[in-house]
Amino acid sequence: MAKWGQGDPRWIVEERADGTNVNNWHWTERDATGWSKGKLKELLEGLAVEGEAGRCEICELRQAEGEASCSSRKGRLIFFYEWRLRLAWRGTVKESGEKHKGSVEIPNLSEENEVDDTEINVSKKKGEGDVLKDLMRTEGTTKVREALRDYLKALKTEFTLGMILPTKAAAGQAPAAEQNLSGNTVQDSVHPQSLDRVGVKIPTVKILMKEIFKSPADKLYSIFTTKELVQKFSKCPAVIEAEKGGKLQMFGGCVSGEYAELVPSQRIVLKWRCRNWPDEHYATVALQFKDVAAQTELQLECKGVPVANEADTRQCWKQQYFEEIRMLLQESQDSME
Numbered sequence: 001m002a003k004w005g006q007g008d009p010r011w012i013v014e015e016r017a018d019g020t021n022v023n024n025w026h027w028t029e030r031d032a033t034g035w036s037k038g039k040l041k042e043l044l045e046g047l048a049v050e051g052e053a054g055r056c057e058i059c060e061l062r063q064a065e066g067e068a069s070c071s072s073r074k075g076r077l078i079f080f081y082e083w084r085l086r087l088a089w090r091g092t093v094k095e096s097g098e099k100h101k102g103s104v105e106i107p108n109l110s111e112e113n114e115v116d117d118t119e120i121n122v123s124k125k126k127g128e129g130d131v132l133k134d135l136m137r138t139e140g141t142t143k144v145r146e147a148l149r150d151y152l153k154a155l156k157t158e159f160t161l162g163m164i165l166p167t168k169a170a171a172g173q174a175p176a177a178e179q180n181l182s183g184n185t186v187q188d189s190v191h192p193q194s195l196d197r198v199g200v201k202i203p204t205v206k207i208l209m210k211e212i213f214k215s216p217a218d219k220l221y222s223i224f225t226t227k228e229l230v231q232k233f234s235k236c237p238a239v240i241e242a243e244k245g246g247k248l249q250m251f252g253g254c255v256s257g258e259y260a261e262l263v264p265s266q267r268i269v270l271k272w273r274c275r276n277w278p279d280e281h282y283a284t285v286a287l288q289f290k291d292v293a294a295q296t297e298l299q300l301e302c303k304g305v306p307v308a309n310e311a312d313t314r315q316c317w318k319q320q321y322f323e324e325i326r327m328l329l330q331e332s333q334d335s336m337e
Contacts, residue, residue: 031276032068032159034312036081039154040064043147044087049139053131056091056140058104066109070160077160081152083109089122089140091132100132101125104144115148159308202278205310207302211322215329217289217296218265223325224287225262233324248272251320257282265289274313277306283313298322 041061048057063086071078087104102124109118120141124133213220223229225242230250239249246259254275261269270285283304290297305313 029071036068037064038311047143053135054092054094059090060088062086203307204304209300211298213296217291220296221265233328
Protein backbone atom coordinates (compact mmCIF):
# COMPACT_ATOMS: atom_id res chain seq x y z
CA MET A 1 0.00 0.00 0.00
CA ALA A 2 1.36 3.42 -0.88
CA LYS A 3 2.78 5.61 1.87
CA TRP A 4 2.46 9.33 2.38
CA GLY A 5 4.63 11.19 -0.11
CA GLN A 6 5.27 8.19 -2.37
CA GLY A 7 3.68 7.15 -5.65
CA ASP A 8 0.53 8.46 -7.31
CA PRO A 9 -1.09 11.02 -4.93
CA ARG A 10 -4.55 9.78 -5.91
CA TRP A 11 -3.92 6.55 -4.01
CA ILE A 12 -2.23 7.83 -0.84
CA VAL A 13 -4.01 6.34 2.17
CA GLU A 14 -3.15 9.20 4.55
CA GLU A 15 -3.28 6.87 7.59
CA ARG A 16 -7.04 6.40 7.12
CA ALA A 17 -8.57 3.42 8.90
CA ASP A 18 -10.40 2.19 5.79
CA GLY A 19 -7.77 3.27 3.26
CA THR A 20 -10.40 4.05 0.62
CA ASN A 21 -11.29 7.02 -1.58
CA VAL A 22 -8.25 9.03 -0.56
CA ASN A 23 -8.25 12.65 -1.73
CA ASN A 24 -11.87 12.07 -2.83
CA TRP A 25 -10.65 10.62 -6.16
CA HIS A 26 -12.99 7.66 -6.55
CA TRP A 27 -16.66 7.79 -7.54
CA THR A 28 -19.02 7.56 -4.57
CA GLU A 29 -22.77 7.96 -4.55
CA ARG A 30 -25.45 8.47 -1.90
CA ASP A 31 -29.16 7.98 -2.36
CA ALA A 32 -30.97 11.14 -1.24
CA THR A 33 -34.49 9.97 -2.07
CA GLY A 34 -35.73 9.19 1.44
CA TRP A 35 -34.00 12.22 2.93
CA SER A 36 -35.49 14.43 0.19
CA LYS A 37 -39.05 13.29 0.83
CA GLY A 38 -38.69 14.18 4.49
CA LYS A 39 -37.08 17.54 3.73
CA LEU A 40 -39.71 18.50 1.13
CA LYS A 41 -42.48 17.62 3.56
CA GLU A 42 -40.81 19.69 6.27
CA LEU A 43 -40.37 22.74 4.04
CA LEU A 44 -43.68 22.72 2.16
CA GLU A 45 -46.32 21.66 4.67
CA GLY A 46 -47.59 24.60 6.71
CA LEU A 47 -46.61 27.29 4.19
CA ALA A 48 -49.20 30.07 4.46
CA VAL A 49 -50.03 33.22 2.53
CA GLU A 50 -52.47 35.95 3.50
CA GLY A 51 -53.90 38.89 1.55
CA GLU A 52 -57.00 41.01 1.19
CA ALA A 53 -58.87 38.03 -0.31
CA GLY A 54 -58.20 35.73 2.63
CA ARG A 55 -55.70 33.16 3.85
CA CYS A 56 -54.36 29.96 2.25
CA GLU A 57 -52.11 27.22 3.60
CA ILE A 58 -50.32 24.19 2.15
CA CYS A 59 -51.77 21.43 4.34
CA GLU A 60 -50.22 18.28 2.86
CA LEU A 61 -47.56 16.93 0.53
CA ARG A 62 -49.77 14.29 -1.06
CA GLN A 63 -47.40 12.97 -3.70
CA ALA A 64 -43.63 12.94 -4.08
CA GLU A 65 -42.67 10.71 -6.98
CA GLY A 66 -39.09 10.61 -8.16
CA GLU A 67 -35.59 10.28 -6.82
CA ALA A 68 -32.49 12.21 -5.81
CA SER A 69 -28.83 11.37 -5.34
CA CYS A 70 -25.45 12.97 -4.85
CA SER A 71 -22.21 11.67 -6.33
CA SER A 72 -18.61 12.60 -5.65
CA ARG A 73 -15.77 12.30 -8.17
CA LYS A 74 -12.31 13.89 -8.05
CA GLY A 75 -13.41 16.07 -5.15
CA ARG A 76 -16.47 17.42 -7.00
CA LEU A 77 -20.11 16.88 -6.07
CA ILE A 78 -22.64 15.98 -8.77
CA PHE A 79 -26.36 16.23 -8.03
CA PHE A 80 -29.29 14.45 -9.62
CA TYR A 81 -32.91 15.05 -8.68
CA GLU A 82 -36.17 14.61 -10.49
CA TRP A 83 -39.51 15.06 -8.70
CA ARG A 84 -43.20 15.19 -9.46
CA LEU A 85 -44.95 16.84 -6.52
CA ARG A 86 -48.60 17.32 -5.65
CA LEU A 87 -49.62 19.53 -2.73
CA ALA A 88 -53.00 20.10 -1.12
CA TRP A 89 -54.02 23.57 0.01
CA ARG A 90 -56.96 24.99 1.91
CA GLY A 91 -58.10 28.54 2.41
CA THR A 92 -60.70 30.85 3.91
CA VAL A 93 -62.27 33.83 2.15
CA LYS A 94 -61.82 36.86 4.38
CA GLU A 95 -65.11 38.58 3.57
CA SER A 96 -67.53 35.61 3.68
CA GLY A 97 -65.64 33.10 5.80
CA GLU A 98 -66.14 30.44 3.11
CA LYS A 99 -63.61 27.62 3.09
CA HIS A 100 -62.16 26.14 -0.10
CA LYS A 101 -59.63 23.47 -1.08
CA GLY A 102 -57.34 22.93 -4.00
CA SER A 103 -54.05 21.47 -5.16
CA VAL A 104 -50.64 22.54 -6.44
CA GLU A 105 -48.93 20.42 -9.10
CA ILE A 106 -45.19 20.57 -9.79
CA PRO A 107 -44.71 18.17 -12.73
CA ASN A 108 -40.93 18.39 -13.07
CA LEU A 109 -38.54 19.69 -10.44
CA SER A 110 -35.13 18.66 -11.77
CA GLU A 111 -31.57 19.86 -12.27
CA GLU A 112 -32.46 20.54 -15.91
CA ASN A 113 -34.44 23.65 -14.95
CA GLU A 114 -33.91 26.58 -12.61
CA VAL A 115 -36.47 26.85 -9.81
CA ASP A 116 -37.79 30.10 -11.33
CA ASP A 117 -38.48 28.24 -14.57
CA THR A 118 -40.11 25.22 -12.92
CA GLU A 119 -43.77 24.81 -13.82
CA ILE A 120 -46.20 25.21 -10.90
CA ASN A 121 -49.93 24.71 -11.53
CA VAL A 122 -52.61 25.78 -9.03
CA SER A 123 -56.14 24.41 -9.15
CA LYS A 124 -59.25 24.62 -6.96
CA LYS A 125 -62.29 22.45 -6.44
CA LYS A 126 -65.52 23.58 -8.07
CA GLY A 127 -67.47 26.45 -6.56
CA GLU A 128 -66.83 30.02 -5.58
CA GLY A 129 -63.58 31.20 -4.13
CA ASP A 130 -61.52 32.04 -7.18
CA VAL A 131 -59.99 34.88 -5.20
CA LEU A 132 -58.19 32.25 -3.15
CA LYS A 133 -56.99 30.50 -6.29
CA ASP A 134 -55.57 33.82 -7.50
CA LEU A 135 -53.85 34.30 -4.13
CA MET A 136 -52.22 30.87 -4.42
CA ARG A 137 -51.18 31.52 -8.03
CA THR A 138 -49.35 34.69 -7.06
CA GLU A 139 -48.09 34.80 -3.47
CA GLY A 140 -48.57 31.08 -2.91
CA THR A 141 -46.43 30.16 -5.90
CA THR A 142 -43.71 32.54 -4.69
CA LYS A 143 -43.66 30.83 -1.29
CA VAL A 144 -43.49 27.39 -2.89
CA ARG A 145 -40.53 28.41 -5.05
CA GLU A 146 -38.73 29.71 -1.94
CA ALA A 147 -39.27 26.34 -0.25
CA LEU A 148 -37.93 24.49 -3.30
CA ARG A 149 -34.81 26.67 -3.26
CA ASP A 150 -34.35 25.84 0.43
CA TYR A 151 -34.63 22.13 -0.40
CA LEU A 152 -31.93 22.37 -3.07
CA LYS A 153 -29.69 24.39 -0.75
CA ALA A 154 -30.08 21.73 1.97
CA LEU A 155 -29.42 18.95 -0.55
CA LYS A 156 -26.14 20.60 -1.54
CA THR A 157 -25.01 21.42 2.01
CA GLU A 158 -26.77 19.54 4.79
CA PHE A 159 -27.10 16.19 2.97
CA THR A 160 -23.54 16.19 1.62
CA LEU A 161 -21.77 16.60 4.98
CA GLY A 162 -18.90 14.13 5.07
CA MET A 163 -18.88 13.29 1.36
CA ILE A 164 -15.81 15.39 0.59
CA LEU A 165 -13.33 14.00 3.08
CA PRO A 166 -10.58 16.20 4.49
CA THR A 167 -6.99 15.43 3.43
CA LYS A 168 -4.21 14.75 5.89
CA ALA A 169 -3.08 18.38 5.83
CA ALA A 170 -6.58 19.66 6.46
CA ALA A 171 -7.29 17.10 9.14
CA GLY A 172 -4.49 18.33 11.38
CA GLN A 173 -5.35 21.99 11.16
CA ALA A 174 -8.51 22.21 13.20
CA PRO A 175 -10.88 20.07 15.23
CA ALA A 176 -14.23 19.02 13.80
CA ALA A 177 -16.98 21.48 14.63
CA GLU A 178 -19.50 20.47 17.24
CA GLN A 179 -23.14 21.09 16.59
CA ASN A 180 -26.23 20.78 18.76
CA LEU A 181 -29.10 19.12 16.96
CA SER A 182 -32.74 19.26 18.06
CA GLY A 183 -34.93 16.40 19.23
CA ASN A 184 -33.42 13.06 20.15
CA THR A 185 -30.39 13.49 17.93
CA VAL A 186 -26.97 14.06 19.48
CA GLN A 187 -23.90 15.17 17.54
CA ASP A 188 -20.82 13.02 18.19
CA SER A 189 -17.69 15.05 18.88
CA VAL A 190 -14.34 14.25 17.25
CA HIS A 191 -11.26 15.09 19.29
CA PRO A 192 -8.62 16.75 17.11
CA GLN A 193 -5.86 14.46 18.34
CA SER A 194 -7.82 11.39 17.26
CA LEU A 195 -7.57 12.44 13.61
CA ASP A 196 -3.86 11.65 13.44
CA ARG A 197 -4.32 8.43 15.38
CA VAL A 198 -7.12 6.68 13.48
CA GLY A 199 -7.55 8.68 10.27
CA VAL A 200 -10.22 11.06 9.02
CA LYS A 201 -13.65 10.79 10.67
CA ILE A 202 -16.95 11.88 9.20
CA PRO A 203 -19.54 13.91 11.14
CA THR A 204 -21.99 11.56 12.86
CA VAL A 205 -25.09 11.71 15.04
CA LYS A 206 -26.77 9.47 17.60
CA ILE A 207 -30.40 8.47 17.09
CA LEU A 208 -32.63 7.55 20.04
CA MET A 209 -36.02 5.90 19.52
CA LYS A 210 -38.56 4.20 21.78
CA GLU A 211 -41.40 1.90 20.69
CA ILE A 212 -44.04 -0.15 22.49
CA PHE A 213 -44.95 -3.61 21.15
CA LYS A 214 -47.85 -5.84 22.17
CA SER A 215 -45.57 -8.77 22.80
CA PRO A 216 -43.57 -10.29 25.66
CA ALA A 217 -39.87 -9.41 25.60
CA ASP A 218 -38.67 -12.94 24.82
CA LYS A 219 -40.84 -13.15 21.70
CA LEU A 220 -39.77 -9.71 20.47
CA TYR A 221 -36.13 -10.59 21.13
CA SER A 222 -36.49 -13.75 19.02
CA ILE A 223 -37.79 -11.73 16.06
CA PHE A 224 -34.42 -9.96 15.90
CA THR A 225 -32.35 -13.14 16.33
CA THR A 226 -34.22 -15.91 14.44
CA LYS A 227 -33.54 -16.14 10.72
CA GLU A 228 -37.03 -17.36 9.80
CA LEU A 229 -38.72 -14.51 11.71
CA VAL A 230 -36.33 -11.87 10.34
CA GLN A 231 -37.10 -13.07 6.82
CA LYS A 232 -40.84 -12.91 7.55
CA PHE A 233 -40.91 -9.27 8.64
CA SER A 234 -38.22 -8.10 6.18
CA LYS A 235 -39.75 -10.09 3.29
CA CYS A 236 -36.22 -10.83 2.02
CA PRO A 237 -33.63 -13.61 2.42
CA ALA A 238 -31.36 -12.84 5.38
CA VAL A 239 -28.13 -13.96 7.02
CA ILE A 240 -28.67 -14.13 10.79
CA GLU A 241 -25.91 -15.62 12.95
CA ALA A 242 -27.19 -14.66 16.40
CA GLU A 243 -23.99 -15.10 18.41
CA LYS A 244 -21.17 -12.78 19.38
CA GLY A 245 -19.28 -11.98 16.17
CA GLY A 246 -21.99 -13.55 14.03
CA LYS A 247 -22.85 -11.95 10.69
CA LEU A 248 -26.00 -9.99 9.86
CA GLN A 249 -27.33 -9.20 6.38
CA MET A 250 -30.84 -8.00 5.53
CA PHE A 251 -32.99 -6.30 2.86
CA GLY A 252 -31.04 -7.70 -0.09
CA GLY A 253 -27.71 -6.56 1.36
CA CYS A 254 -28.86 -2.99 1.99
CA VAL A 255 -28.17 -3.55 5.70
CA SER A 256 -25.24 -5.56 7.07
CA GLY A 257 -23.10 -5.97 10.17
CA GLU A 258 -22.56 -8.36 13.03
CA TYR A 259 -23.82 -9.19 16.51
CA ALA A 260 -21.55 -7.72 19.19
CA GLU A 261 -23.53 -8.61 22.34
CA LEU A 262 -26.61 -10.71 23.10
CA VAL A 263 -28.41 -10.96 26.44
CA PRO A 264 -31.54 -13.10 25.82
CA SER A 265 -34.80 -11.16 26.17
CA GLN A 266 -32.91 -8.10 27.45
CA ARG A 267 -30.31 -6.59 25.11
CA ILE A 268 -28.81 -6.82 21.61
CA VAL A 269 -25.82 -4.78 20.42
CA LEU A 270 -25.02 -4.67 16.71
CA LYS A 271 -22.24 -3.38 14.51
CA TRP A 272 -24.59 -2.04 11.79
CA ARG A 273 -24.41 -0.16 8.50
CA CYS A 274 -26.39 0.73 5.36
CA ARG A 275 -24.89 -0.04 1.97
CA ASN A 276 -24.90 3.61 0.82
CA TRP A 277 -22.80 4.78 3.80
CA PRO A 278 -19.10 5.62 3.38
CA ASP A 279 -17.05 2.46 2.90
CA GLU A 280 -16.38 0.45 6.06
CA HIS A 281 -18.24 2.90 8.28
CA TYR A 282 -20.43 1.24 10.93
CA ALA A 283 -22.81 2.51 13.59
CA THR A 284 -23.29 0.84 16.97
CA VAL A 285 -26.91 -0.16 17.55
CA ALA A 286 -28.11 -1.07 21.05
CA LEU A 287 -31.60 -2.56 21.52
CA GLN A 288 -32.97 -2.72 25.07
CA PHE A 289 -36.05 -4.87 25.79
CA LYS A 290 -38.11 -3.95 28.89
CA ASP A 291 -41.27 -5.76 30.00
CA VAL A 292 -44.16 -3.36 30.65
CA ALA A 293 -47.25 -5.29 31.78
CA ALA A 294 -48.18 -7.52 28.81
CA GLN A 295 -46.13 -5.37 26.45
CA THR A 296 -42.48 -4.64 25.73
CA GLU A 297 -40.79 -1.27 25.56
CA LEU A 298 -38.01 -1.34 22.99
CA GLN A 299 -35.35 1.36 23.32
CA LEU A 300 -33.01 1.90 20.38
CA GLU A 301 -29.73 3.79 20.46
CA CYS A 302 -27.99 4.08 17.09
CA LYS A 303 -24.63 5.78 17.57
CA GLY A 304 -22.30 6.84 14.76
CA VAL A 305 -24.83 7.50 11.98
CA PRO A 306 -23.42 9.75 9.22
CA VAL A 307 -25.10 13.15 9.50
CA ALA A 308 -26.22 13.02 5.87
CA ASN A 309 -27.96 9.68 6.46
CA GLU A 310 -29.81 10.54 9.66
CA ALA A 311 -33.29 10.83 8.11
CA ASP A 312 -32.89 7.68 6.00
CA THR A 313 -31.66 5.68 9.00
CA ARG A 314 -34.50 6.83 11.23
CA GLN A 315 -36.97 5.98 8.45
CA CYS A 316 -35.38 2.55 7.98
CA TRP A 317 -35.85 1.60 11.62
CA LYS A 318 -39.33 3.09 11.82
CA GLN A 319 -40.78 1.66 8.62
CA GLN A 320 -38.71 -1.36 7.63
CA TYR A 321 -38.17 -2.70 11.14
CA PHE A 322 -40.77 -1.52 13.65
CA GLU A 323 -43.86 -1.19 11.44
CA GLU A 324 -43.20 -4.53 9.73
CA ILE A 325 -42.60 -6.26 13.08
CA ARG A 326 -45.93 -4.91 14.35
CA MET A 327 -47.65 -6.38 11.30
CA LEU A 328 -45.94 -9.73 11.91
CA LEU A 329 -47.07 -9.73 15.55
CA GLN A 330 -50.61 -8.86 14.52
CA GLU A 331 -50.70 -11.68 11.96
CA SER A 332 -49.47 -14.10 14.61
CA GLN A 333 -52.17 -12.95 17.01
CA ASP A 334 -54.90 -13.20 14.37
CA SER A 335 -53.87 -16.77 13.50
CA MET A 336 -54.22 -17.79 17.16
CA GLU A 337 -57.74 -16.41 17.53
